[in-house]
Amino acid sequence: MQELFLYNTLTRKKEIFVPLEDKRVKMYCCGPTVYNYAHIGNLRTYFFEDILKRILIYNGYEVFHVVNITDVGHLVSDADEGEDKMEKGAKREGKSVWEIAEFYTEAFKKDISELNILFPDIWCKATDNIKEQIELIKCLERKGYTYITSDGVYYDTSKFKDYGKLALLDIEGLEEGKRIAFSEEKRNKTDFALWKFSPKNVIRQMEWDSPWGKGFPGWHIECSAMSMKYLGETFDIHCGGVDHIPIHHTNEIAQSEGCTGKQFVRYWLHGEFLIEEKGKMAKSAGEFLRLPVLIEKGYSGLDYRYFMLMTHYRKKLKFSYKALDSAKRGFNNLKTEILEIKDYLSSKDKISVSETNNPQITTWQKKFIENINDDLNTAGALGVLWDMLKDSILKPEEKLFLTYDFDKIFGLKLKELKRESIPEEILNLVEQRRVAKLNKQWQEADKIRQEILKKGYELLDHKDGKTEIRKKI
Numbered sequence: 001m002q003e004l005f006l007y008n009t010l011t012r013k014k015e016i017f018v019p020l021e022d023k024r025v026k027m028y029c030c031g032p033t034v035y036n037y038a039h040i041g042n043l044r045t046y047f048f049e050d051i052l053k054r055i056l057i058y059n060g061y062e063v064f065h066v067v068n069i070t071d072v073g074h075l076v077s078d079a080d081e082g083e084d085k086m087e088k089g090a091k092r093e094g095k096s097v098w099e100i101a102e103f104y105t106e107a108f109k110k111d112i113s114e115l116n117i118l119f120p121d122i123w124c125k126a127t128d129n130i131k132e133q134i135e136l137i138k139c140l141e142r143k144g145y146t147y148i149t150s151d152g153v154y155y156d157t158s159k160f161k162d163y164g165k166l167a168l169l170d171i172e173g174l175e176e177g178k179r180i181a182f183s184e185e186k187r188n189k190t191d192f193a194l195w196k197f198s199p200k201n202v203i204r205q206m207e208w209d210s211p212w213g214k215g216f217p218g219w220h221i222e223c224s225a226m227s228m229k230y231l232g233e234t235f236d237i238h239c240g241g242v243d244h245i246p247i248h249h250t251n252e253i254a255q256s257e258g259c260t261g262k263q264f265v266r267y268w269l270h271g272e273f274l275i276e277e278k279g280k281m282a283k284s285a286g287e288f289l290r291l292p293v294l295i296e297k298g299y300s301g302l303d304y305r306y307f308m309l310m311t312h313y314r315k316k317l318k319f320s321y322k323a324l325d326s327a328k329r330g331f332n333n334l335k336t337e338i339l340e341i342k343d344y345l346s347s348k349d350k351i352s353v354s355e356t357n358n359p360q361i362t363t364w365q366k367k368f369i370e371n372i373n374d375d376l377n378t379a380g381a382l383g384v385l386w387d388m389l390k391d392s393i394l395k396p397e398e399k400l401f402l403t404y405d406f407d408k409i410f411g412l413k414l415k416e417l418k419r420e421s422i423p424e425e426i427l428n429l430v431e432q433r434r435v436a437k438l439n440k441q442w443q444e445a446d447k448i449r450q451e452i453l454k455k456g457y458e459l460l461d462h463k464d465g466k467t468e469i470r471k472k473i
């Protein structure tokens with residue numbers, strides 16, 4: 001197996017991936033804040049993480065994958081100000097925060113299922129792990145990283161030696177008020193809340209007792225506490241969107257390393273944004289595109305997946321219906337190609353492909369791995385798939401074998417692809433057409449053929465007099 005190269009945000013370099021344990025990879029990905037639907041831009045991040053996970057598995061690793069569900073503490077502004085997104089969502093819909101969390105967690109899982117994203121081994125909810133978060137804050141307090149203000153317990157970022165190393169932050173140069181609102185009581189611009197006190201005049205639906213007073217955890221502490229709970233103090237891979245680099249992940253490092261004194265994460269990977277013509281797609285701005293909206297318009301989750309495969313995860317991806325249509329056409333062509341091979345092979349006796357000692361197979365696999373192991377080059381890997389299908393030396397059964405092998409990464413469900421059974425209505429029309437042709441009623445026969453076409457099926461008249469019916473895809 002060729003070496004696997006991953007771009008590590010921490011070093012700003014592509015590095016050879018070597019896990020801590022020989023064949024086992026521990027990976028944590030920041031999950032959704034379940035106060036609203038995910039937009040298709042959020043989903044791109046989970047898609048990139050899915051590709052990464054599939055590539056690790058393809059390379060022979062066993063992956064232990066944890067994703068959190070943020071159901072408390074994520075405030076509207078990243079500056080520890082404003083309303084809790086969950087409480088705001090509950091107010092908007094006249095439901096309890098718990099109901100909101102449950103509802104949008106399910107909606108999120110449905111979305112990622114549509115995209116054929118593999119589920120993690122562990123989903124962990126912030127509200128199920130309050131004790132662990134309090135323990136971590138107590139550890140930071142013992143080590144002198146915290147101070148208390150009128151509204152919560154804060155992290156003094158000036159005490160942490162390498163604060164900002166992930167984002168290469170220029171702490172001195174940060175303009176006051178630009179990156180974060182600067183409250184009077186904060187000692188440094190980059191300080192952040194570990195625990196927030198419940199406001200005196202507002203009744204919160206979610207609050208807990210703590211050594212510092214009744215309240216709720218800050219957003220960043222949950223990821224440090226839960227990732228270390230499930231994966232240990234140092235683990236292999238941590239992922240998220242690029243927007244997490246300067247604040248959320250920077251603060252996670254400060255929290256975890258501040259407490260343990262050990263390196264928190266060895267490889268940090270970040271996915272770029274999906275953008276519309278207007279700019280970044282964000283739901284806080286109000287309008288946003290959800291996957292069910294695309295599905296209503298006639299695109300499948302896998303059409304969107306194919307669209308995302310065509311661009312490297314570290315590049316911005318511009319969304320437009322025109323671009324999505326073109327991806328859908330490409331994906332349809334691919335499906336047609338594969339169905340034709342399947343049709344051809346099903347008319348033959350069972351043919352098996354020997355994987356071992358087949359230089360054809362290994363040559364194409366090598367080309368494929370060169371791409372996927374080069375920091376997840378999915379676009380290049382798709383190119384290899386197309387070149388392979390067009391190759392004139394490979395036998396159909398070898399093409400199918402390689403297609404299924406490559407699809408372990410693409411996740412386009414090509415193995416399950418099959419022609420659907422033809423509905424009764426169409427079969428009746430085909431029979432009527434046969435009779436018309438028999439009676440030499442050519443115009444009538446052609447009319448019926450057009451009708452069949454309109455209903456989404458096409459007819460192929462073979463030389464032997466048989467007619468083949470195919471669903472158009």
Ligand SMILES: [Zn+2]
Nearest residue numbers: 030031223248
């Ligand atoms: Zn996180």
